[in-house]
Amino acid sequence: MRASTCLITVAAGIALAACKNDSTLGRVTSTGDADLVTIEGRVCDPDRGTWLEGATVYMNLFTEDGVFYDTRMDETDADGVFQLTDIPVSGIQPIYVQYGNKVIDQYQVEAPAGDTFITLPDPDCGGGDAAFAVVSGDYDDLAAALQTFGYGDFDVINGLTGEELVQFLSSEAAMAGYDAILFGGGHLEEDVIYDTDGTDVAGNVPAVREAIRNYVDGGGTIVVTDWSYDIAEQVWPEAVDFLGDDTEPDAAQKGETGTVTAAVVDATMAGTVGRDEVEVAFDMFEFPVIESAGEGSTVILRGDVQWREGQQVHTLSDKPLLVRFPSGSGTVWVSTFRFGPNSDTSAKPVVRALLDSL
Secondary structure (H helix, E strand, O other), X not given: OOOOEEEEEEEOOEEEEEEEOOOXXXXXXXXXXXXXXXXXXXXXXXXXXXXXXXXXXXXXXXXXXXXXXXXXXXXXXXXXXXXXXXXXXXXXXXXXXXXXXXXXXXXXXXXXXXXXXXXXXXXXXXXXXXXXXXEOOOOOOHHHHHHHOOOOOEEEEOOOOHHHHHHHHOOHHHHOOOOEEEEOOOOOOEOOOEOOOOOOOOOHHHHHHHHHHHHHHOOOEEEEEHHHHHHHHHHOOOOEEEOOOXXXXXXXXXXXXXXXXXXXXXXXXXXXXXXXXXXXXXXXXXXXXXXXXXXXXXXXXXXXXXXXXXXXXXXXXXXXXXXXXXXOOEEEEEEOOOXXXXXXXXXXXXXXXXXXXX
16 A cells, blocks of 8 residues: 555635545545535546446544444445445544455545535546457457456457468567457467468468467467467467367367356465455356466466266366466466456456456
8 A cells, every 4th residue: 555645626615635546546625513424436446547346445433532333334336436324524534445355545534514425536547558459259259358347458459360360470579569468269270370281381370379479488468268278278288288189279178168166276366356266157168178287387266167078078176267377578378268258257356357467
């Protein structure tokens, strides 16, 4: 929690302080003698440049003798709005903003004379600095999912046109313009990521693989979700062991639809999201199944998954669902599930934490 730097102005008889801090929340000061007041405001996540949903906003109340007796608390909605009610004006205390298990901000509010409802000025919630490229696919509208999670600063690369995709993925200079590149399921892979029939006479596949690896080794991040897992398997075959023949594209795509109870086994992620178990939605059949993570890879989520071979359905226990591994100075994330369908599950904070880390 950083200290605030405030510029005091006066509006409508209320002294306002525009503060520069983690969430650029305002400060309201004045004197007043109303019995009870309601305080409403918004919380911003400046790193993502969006209103922060799911933050806990609270005020601890004390008697005149300094004895704690109650807490007023609310959780921010999808627009970052909170409302604290029945605050005794004579005992207003600092407001704290907590997200996950961390207090990310605190500030003081005092009621203006005669007011029973205080609306705090909206903080400056300008966009963050992250620049993403999203490779579009047939089976995962990852661009729409990013917007659902509050991200708007990205470019969409057409993953359904081979020429455009090859031009982008074979150019280290083009990829270097982005902090992270995210791949949705269903983009073109034949003669781009792999060549199963010997038709890649132009040599696009080795050029793309080398450029992707160099991008990550140079400090970039890629995120592969659902069917785009082949990128990780083909470029970094030792990092993750997928179901089936690792030399055969799409061989791991055998997962069954359903909801999986996943353990958050990475301590850092568990601390960030404030829980050790989440529900992960697999809304489409044939998601890629991971057998194990290689040396140096970090498993974030684990759970029991079902996969189908013909008419037989098998269960694999305690298998990785979300994995991260380093390559050079960069990072690769492998998600067996799609992000969009998990925007309204308990796995949402995990996806958001992943995106926030990019």
